[in-house]
Amino acid sequence: xxxxxxxxxxxxxxxxxxxxxxxxxxxxxxxxxxxxxxxxxxxxxxxxxxxxxxxxxxxxxxxxxxxxxxxxxxxxxxxxxxxxxxxxxxxxxxxxxxxxxxxxxxxxxxxxxxxxxxxxxxxxxxxxxxxxxxxxxxxxxxxxxxxxxxxxxxxxxxxxxxxxxxxxxxxxxxxxxxxxxxxxxxxxxxxxxxxxxxxxxxxxxxxxxxxxxxxxxxxxxxxxxxxxxxxxxxxx
Amino acid sequence: xxxxxxxxxxxxxxxxxxxxxxxxxxxxxxxxxxxxxxxxxxxxxxxxxxxxxxxxxxxxxxxxxxxxxxxxxxxxxxxxxxxxxxxxxxxxxxxxxxxxxxxxxxxxxxxxxxxxxxxxxxxxxxxxxxxxxxxxxxxxxxxxxxxxxxxxxxxxxxxxxxxxxxxxxxxxxxxxxxxxxxxxxxxxxxxxxx
Numbered sequence: 001x002x003x004x005x006x007x008x009x010x011x012x013x014x015x016x017x018x019x020x021x022x023x024x025x026x027x028x029x030x031x032x033x034x035x036x037x038x039x040x041x042x043x044x045x046x047x048x049x050x051x052x053x054x055x056x057x058x059x060x061x062x063x064x065x066x067x068x069x070x071x072x073x074x075x076x077x078x079x080x081x082x083x084x085x086x087x088x089x090x091x092x093x094x095x096x097x098x099x100x101x102x103x104x105x106x107x108x109x110x111x112x113x114x115x116x117x118x119x120x121x122x123x124x125x126x127x128x129x130x131x132x133x134x135x136x137x138x139x140x141x142x143x144x145x146x147x148x149x150x151x152x153x154x155x156x157x158x159x160x161x162x163x164x165x166x167x168x169x170x171x172x173x174x175x176x177x178x179x180x181x182x183x184x185x186x187x188x189x190x191x192x193x194x195x196x197x198x199x200x201x202x203x204x205x206x207x208x209x210x211x212x213x214x215x216x217x218x219x220x221x222x223x224x225x226x227x228x229x230x231x232x233x234x235x236x
Numbered sequence: 237x238x239x240x241x242x243x244x245x246x247x248x249x250x251x252x253x254x255x256x257x258x259x260x261x262x263x264x265x266x267x268x269x270x271x272x273x274x275x276x277x278x279x280x281x282x283x284x285x286x287x288x289x290x291x292x293x294x295x296x297x298x299x300x301x302x303x304x305x306x307x308x309x310x311x312x313x314x315x316x317x318x319x320x321x322x323x324x325x326x327x328x329x330x331x332x333x334x335x336x337x338x339x340x341x342x343x344x345x346x347x348x349x350x351x352x353x354x355x356x357x358x359x360x361x362x363x364x365x366x367x368x369x370x371x372x373x374x375x376x377x378x379x380x381x382x383x384x385x386x387x388x389x390x391x392x393x394x395x396x397x398x399x400x401x402x403x404x405x406x407x408x409x410x411x412x413x414x415x416x417x418x419x420x421x422x423x424x425x426x427x428x429x430x
Contacts, residue, residue, distance in 0.1 A: 050320075050368060064297055
């Protein structure tokens with residue numbers, strides 16, 4: 001092993017889980033570029049993993065299986081061991097770790113949503129949008145991953161005016177009026193996009209408006225968007 | 237569902253992990269019935285891992301869903317030479333739960349509602365009656381730690397306790413906890429290697 005003792009401690013604490021959020025995110029990003037560090041983390045995980053045997057079982061909610069089954073049906077029927085898939089998974093892993101790392105720098109809002117059945121296998125699965133005020137000042141980065149069924153909003157250089165909230169909207173002709181995706185800065189776990197067709201999710205315009213604290217009172221944007229952008233596919 | 241010939245070959249399953257190993261190789265070929273069987277056998281175990289770290293029920297359920305999707309995607313990467321199937325799955329589960337609980341967010345998941353504690357009992361692997369070879373070796377090494385230091389490692393593992401939470405619980409400054417963790421982990425590493 002060629003990593004420093006400090007890095008090995010960091011790897012150990014990563015595996016144990018005691019790193020604080022920024023340390024954890026930093027290490028998650030580093031391990032993607034540093035195979036020795038990655039290996040050290042895996043070794044520590046392997047050392048500690050037998051402890052899980054002793055953890056007593058707890059019954060999960062009964063409705064969980066149908067949700068999982070729907071997820072794998074939507075995302076999977078493809079050849080196993082396919083090189084492109086492996087590459088794509090690597091890029092997803094890298095993207096996710098970077099998103100986690102960025103979340104620490106900027107604070108992040110993740111809206112988990114259940115996208116409908118995935119679109120065609122060949123269609124791009126990851127999308128990104130930069131919601132800009134003008135060309136020189138990116139403000140929010142929106143990342144959508146249809147496979148992971150996740151939408152992440154990352155404020156790059158934006159702070160809501162005092163006493164106001166930023167709210168994210170999805171806008172598409174097929175949807176009629178803009179639909180709220182939640183207030184940025186809250187944890188709107190209840191926000192579900194299950195009603196949206198992945199094709200709409202991929203093709204829609206995303207916009208941020210300034211709203212009263214907690215978001216628009218009537219479910220409609222209170223003013224014109226301050227940041228707007230469209231998703232573009234991220235090539236694997 | 238298509239069953240293709242790409243199942244990882246050459247694996248000679250051994251020991252108690254037999255069934256799960258076989259299921260994982262079938263899952264790697266996109267065998268949905270194997271996945272259903274694996275879920276049935278392991279969901280309470282993995283929920284036990286996740287729900288002690290993410291004590292908010294909805295967060296734990298969301299995390300478990302992600303864990304199984306990941307197992308479905310990654311089954312082909314399972315290597316029986318590097319550990320048991322359950323250890324592999326539990327590592328995925330813990331990592332997912334830890335990523336969630338250690339994410340910077342406006343409302344901390346650690347601010348759990350009062351009185352919600354899915355499993356308040358402390359887990360003592362030293363008292364486990366049935367132990368794999370791996371757990372036996374680890375338990376022997378854990379026994380060599382002071383009681384307090386052992387408790388800290390176990391709380392971090394099973395509860396996902398942060399250094400701050402451990403400092404509060406044991407009435408010690410955070411740097412002390414960090415030093416203890418480093419010493420304990422180094423001791424475990426050396427003990428396991430011997």
